[in-house]
Amino acid sequence: xxxxxxxxxxxxxxxxxxxxxxxxxxxxxxxxxxxxxxxxxxxxxxxxxxxxxxxxxxxxxxxxxxxxxxxxxxxxxxxxxxxxxxxxxxxxxxxxxxxxxxxxxxxxxxxxxxxxxxxxxxxxxxxxxxxxxxxxxxxxxxxxxxxxxxxxxxxxxxxxxxxxxxxxxxxxxxxxxxxxxxxxxxxxxxxxxxxxxxxxxxxxxxxxxxxxxxxxxxxxxxxxxxxxxxxxxxxxxxxxxxxxxxxxxxxxxxxxxxxxxxxxxxxxxxxxxxxxxxxxxxxxxxxxxxxxxxxxxxxxxxxxxxxxxxxxxxxxxxxxxxxxxxxxxxxxxxxxxxxxxxxxxxxxxxxxxxxxxxxxxxxxxxxxxxxxxxxxxxxxxxxxxxxxxxxxxxxxxxxxxxxxxxxxxxxxxxxxxxxxxxxxxxxxxxxxxxxxxxxxxxxxxxxxxxxxxxxxxxxxx
Amino acid sequence: xxxxxxxxxxxxxxxxxxxxxxxxxxxxxxxxxxxxxxxxxxxxxxxxxxxxxxxxxxxxxxxxxxxxxxxxxxxxxxxxxxxxxxxxxxxxxxxxxxxxxxxxxxxxxxxxxxxxxxxxxxxxxxxxxxxxxxxxxxxxxxxxxxxxxxxxxxxxxxxxxxxxxxxxxxxxxxxxxxxxxxxxxxxxxxxxxxxxxxxxxxxxxxxxxxxxxxxxxxxxxxxxxxxxxxxxxxxxxxxxxxxxxxxxxxxxxxxxxxxxxxxxxxxxxxxxxxxxxxxxxxxxxxxxxxxxxxxxxxxxxxxxxxxxxxxxxxxxxxxxxxxxxxxxxxxxxxxxxxxxxxxxxxxxxxxxxxxxxxxxxxxxxxxxxxxxxxxxxxxxxxxxxxxxxxxxxxxxxxxxxxxxxxxxxxxxxxxxxxxxxxxxxxxxxxxxxxxxxxxxxxxxxxxxxxxxxxxxxxxxx
Numbered sequence: 001x002x003x004x005x006x007x008x009x010x011x012x013x014x015x016x017x018x019x020x021x022x023x024x025x026x027x028x029x030x031x032x033x034x035x036x037x038x039x040x041x042x043x044x045x046x047x048x049x050x051x052x053x054x055x056x057x058x059x060x061x062x063x064x065x066x067x068x069x070x071x072x073x074x075x076x077x078x079x080x081x082x083x084x085x086x087x088x089x090x091x092x093x094x095x096x097x098x099x100x101x102x103x104x105x106x107x108x109x110x111x112x113x114x115x116x117x118x119x120x121x122x123x124x125x126x127x128x129x130x131x132x133x134x135x136x137x138x139x140x141x142x143x144x145x146x147x148x149x150x151x152x153x154x155x156x157x158x159x160x161x162x163x164x165x166x167x168x169x170x171x172x173x174x175x176x177x178x179x180x181x182x183x184x185x186x187x188x189x190x191x192x193x194x195x196x197x198x199x200x201x202x203x204x205x206x207x208x209x210x211x212x213x214x215x216x217x218x219x220x221x222x223x224x225x226x227x228x229x230x231x232x233x234x235x236x237x238x239x240x241x242x243x244x245x246x247x248x249x250x251x252x253x254x255x256x257x258x259x260x261x262x263x264x265x266x267x268x269x270x271x272x273x274x275x276x277x278x279x280x281x282x283x284x285x286x287x288x289x290x291x292x293x294x295x296x297x298x299x300x301x302x303x304x305x306x307x308x309x310x311x312x313x314x315x316x317x318x319x320x321x322x323x324x325x326x327x328x329x330x331x332x333x334x335x336x337x338x339x340x341x342x343x344x345x346x347x348x349x350x351x352x353x354x355x356x357x358x359x360x361x362x363x364x365x366x367x368x369x370x371x372x373x374x375x376x377x378x379x380x381x382x383x384x385x386x387x388x389x390x391x392x393x394x395x396x397x398x399x400x401x402x403x404x405x406x407x408x409x410x411x412x413x414x415x416x417x418x419x420x421x422x423x424x425x426x427x428x429x430x431x432x433x434x435x436x437x438x439x440x441x442x443x444x445x446x447x448x449x450x451x452x453x454x455x456x457x458x459x460x461x
Numbered sequence: 462x463x464x465x466x467x468x469x470x471x472x473x474x475x476x477x478x479x480x481x482x483x484x485x486x487x488x489x490x491x492x493x494x495x496x497x498x499x500x501x502x503x504x505x506x507x508x509x510x511x512x513x514x515x516x517x518x519x520x521x522x523x524x525x526x527x528x529x530x531x532x533x534x535x536x537x538x539x540x541x542x543x544x545x546x547x548x549x550x551x552x553x554x555x556x557x558x559x560x561x562x563x564x565x566x567x568x569x570x571x572x573x574x575x576x577x578x579x580x581x582x583x584x585x586x587x588x589x590x591x592x593x594x595x596x597x598x599x600x601x602x603x604x605x606x607x608x609x610x611x612x613x614x615x616x617x618x619x620x621x622x623x624x625x626x627x628x629x630x631x632x633x634x635x636x637x638x639x640x641x642x643x644x645x646x647x648x649x650x651x652x653x654x655x656x657x658x659x660x661x662x663x664x665x666x667x668x669x670x671x672x673x674x675x676x677x678x679x680x681x682x683x684x685x686x687x688x689x690x691x692x693x694x695x696x697x698x699x700x701x702x703x704x705x706x707x708x709x710x711x712x713x714x715x716x717x718x719x720x721x722x723x724x725x726x727x728x729x730x731x732x733x734x735x736x737x738x739x740x741x742x743x744x745x746x747x748x749x750x751x752x753x754x755x756x757x758x759x760x761x762x763x764x765x766x767x768x769x770x771x772x773x774x775x776x777x778x779x780x781x782x783x784x785x786x787x788x789x790x791x792x793x794x795x796x797x798x799x800x801x802x803x804x805x806x807x808x809x810x811x812x813x814x815x816x817x818x819x820x821x822x823x824x825x826x827x828x829x830x831x832x833x834x835x836x837x838x839x840x841x842x843x844x845x846x847x848x849x850x851x852x853x854x855x856x857x858x859x860x861x862x863x864x865x866x867x868x869x870x871x872x873x874x875x876x877x878x879x880x881x882x883x884x885x886x887x888x889x890x891x892x893x894x895x896x897x898x899x900x901x902x903x904x905x906x907x908x909x910x911x912x913x914x915x916x917x918x919x920x921x922x
């Protein structure tokens with residue numbers, strides 16, 4: 001039972017507590033919890049403990065739960081809510097290379113006052129430490145007024161989101177009863193590109209794959225062997241050049257099985273957003289959309305499957321020049337999935353393509369790096385309408401139901417393993433440079449994000 | 462005037478001096494003179510000074526001559542020869558990465574006793590420090606018997622052979638009169654693959670090129686931008702996959718202008734060598750020749766032009782997985798040239814291909830890394846017959862005139878700038894692993910190589 005008066009007091013408490021909340025976030029951001037780099041395993045543990053201690057200090061029943069990989073942090077508040085809710089975020093971060101492109105050290109976060117407002121600069125500021133802390137700080141403000149935490153909350157914080165979440169599905173299965181709730185709240189998405197508040201209702205899936213092609217048992221002299229010996233970099237290049245055709249369509253057999261066309265309703269909604277692909281690209285120094293001919297910009301990033309080469313390496317690419325015929329070549333590639341595309345089937349079709357083009361003297365090794373189907377939420381749950389008006393009220397702009405190009409496998413996992421839908425609300429901006437040097441999060445996103453969760457909690461608990 | 466008796470005494474002196482000669486070579490190999498890595502510039506200077514001091518100690522008039530790059534070491538003996546000779550070698554070495562593939566540190570050379578005989582293990586043992594020292598030690602043995610050095614010798618040692626020789630041509634132009642001789646002796650090649658002594662009479666040329674493709678002004682999240690933003694790695698891959706067709710022929714316009722077919726005589730000579738491509742490849746863990754259909758193995762490595770990708774890099778290829786859409790991609794490629802192919806024309810044709818396939822949002826930067834035409838020697842110079850019988854006598858096997866797949870631009874430079882031919886005599890083996898981890902040089906190559914030069918000098922000076 002929350003009166004408007006109580007709500008206003010909680011919102012005010014959040015504003016009054018902003019400086020202290022930012023200090024806490026800075027402490028969190030100083031921990032280099034890069035989950036994909038084994039050298040940082042200890043830092044990931046430190047970040048988990050830091051978060052557990054914060055939650056316990058707020059009165060949550062909080063634990064660090066070890067897995068075979070990085071740990072999960074779980075917490076619960078007292079029962080007694082109209083409906084219980086599971087909140088999800090991740091405390092691990094992306095690698096920081098190329099380090100020399102950072103204007104300040106990625107793990108020495110700082111507040112920068114820019115013409116458009118203050119920003120929090122540092123790896124993880126937006127993805128996802130800053131975002132998950134908006135919910136924690138909402139709970140803190142709530143308790144400072146009500147004396148108790150919002151009831152019926154379950155919190156789940158993951159430390160492997162940026163490294164394929166190997167431990168997540170087993171953990172969800174082992175703790176299904178403890179984690180299941182009426183709805184999941186996920187804070188790992190952004191607002192619409194013009195800053196309009198948004199609830200993400202569909203996400204692309206992901207298939208990540210690493211390919212290693214080996215040929216000779218050593219690097220060779222390209223003069224002595226060139227023209228006679230297989231070059232694994234050439235083999236890799238020839239294979240990767242066949243995955244897409246000239247129209248940007250992916251050529252793997254059966255790849256488009258289960259890819260839906262946009263409904264007219266959704267197409268109309270998205271058209272109304274007035275997305276300008278050229279303007280969107282201009283923020284990163286580009287201007288010409290590539291990709292499938294005959295598709296709109298939003299379709300390409302929200303509703304069409306893609307193939308990207310995320311990394312490639314082979315031979316000598318350092319200073320100077322080395323006339324070597326390389327012994328091996330490596331690529332990391334990924335597919336974004338939509339609709340009902342089957343990650344396993346697409347991974348198999350890709351591996352078949354590689355195998356079919358492999359010359360006699362080459363051997364290939366595959367490593368799977370995460371696979372998850374796309375997700376579409378059931379927006380008939382009244383919580384979506386409630387949240388939409390809460391966001392509209394907080395930001396003073398009509399909130400939108402949007403799609404997202406990124407993959408948040410957890411949403412699909414919640415559906416498949418816990419049988420529950422997710423409401424994806426986030427406050428990131430397109431210029432937050434997540435996964436890139438100089439990542440930032442607007443202080444305004446952090447402040448209004450906290451206030452937005454207060455409104456949502458007031459309406460739902 | 463040399464009698465057989467004197468010759469035998471010099472040969473004996475070389476054998477007696479072998480242990481001390483190996484000690485000197487070890488000192489030389491301990492200097493990490495990697496010319497392509499700016500971090501090793503000081504080591505290259507040290508190697509030059511070491512060599513100058515050795516030569517001065519032998520009675521040569523020797524100098525270290527600085528250039529805008531790494532220095533040249535030059536030396537002369539007293540006049541009075543039947544014909545003066547210019548000897549060339551290079552004291553710089555290849556980079557050593559991947560370092561973890563070395564069984565012992567590359568710059569801690571050692572003698573290893575193997576079933577087939579002792580070898581000198583270390584970077585530069587064969588390419589080219591060990592080879593050039595065979596000539597220096599031949600001069601030492603000569604002087605110990607004659608009391609004087611072989612007359613009419615000019616020595617030129619380069620420190621940039623493994624990094625495109627940027628200073629060489631200007632140096633040759635500036636010192637043409639001092640360097641010109643009746644014939645150049647170059648010791649940077651190998652014996653025929655079965656260990657038969659050989660004089661290399663034709664060499665492939667080289668065009669080395671680095672391509673850097675830039676797209677967005679930062680690495681992007683492949684979820685947020687994938688499908689809409691240009692991926693420079695994909696662009697690079699698509700371009701490099703078009704350079705060769707399915708038959709292994711290079712598709713650049715005019716590429717084969719000036720490529721000669723083998724003369725029937727030469728084809729017959731080479732056929733008589735009984736080259737077995739499968740056996741040759743089996744030494745490096747391969748078995749299937751690739752390359753142009755319908756060409757013999759020796760043709761492919763000695764007499765046909767090639768295209769190789771020597772290195773490629775872009776995006777994230779480290780541990781784990783990073784769903785990044787890279788901002789840039791880099792490749793290092795090279796062409797091997799034959800006959801009268803024009804390096805400049807071929808570089809231009811390659812750059813045209815890249816430019817023609819570049820999408821609107823990508824920019825390309827090119828860096829030239831060396832360009833030299835192929836070389837064919839005039840084997841009518843009687844010195845070739847004299848050297849052939851000297852080699853035959855020393856090794857007890859009929860010496861052969863052969864080709865070489867590698868590029869030794871100096872031979873072409875001597876022809877074009879000094880108007881003199883070169884006689885390429887070397888004692889390397891196909892399993893010396895030059896340019897690769899665990900490079901070695903047979904002690905027998907070092908010993909008989911020294912003795913071979915003694916015989917050649919006795920016959921020519």
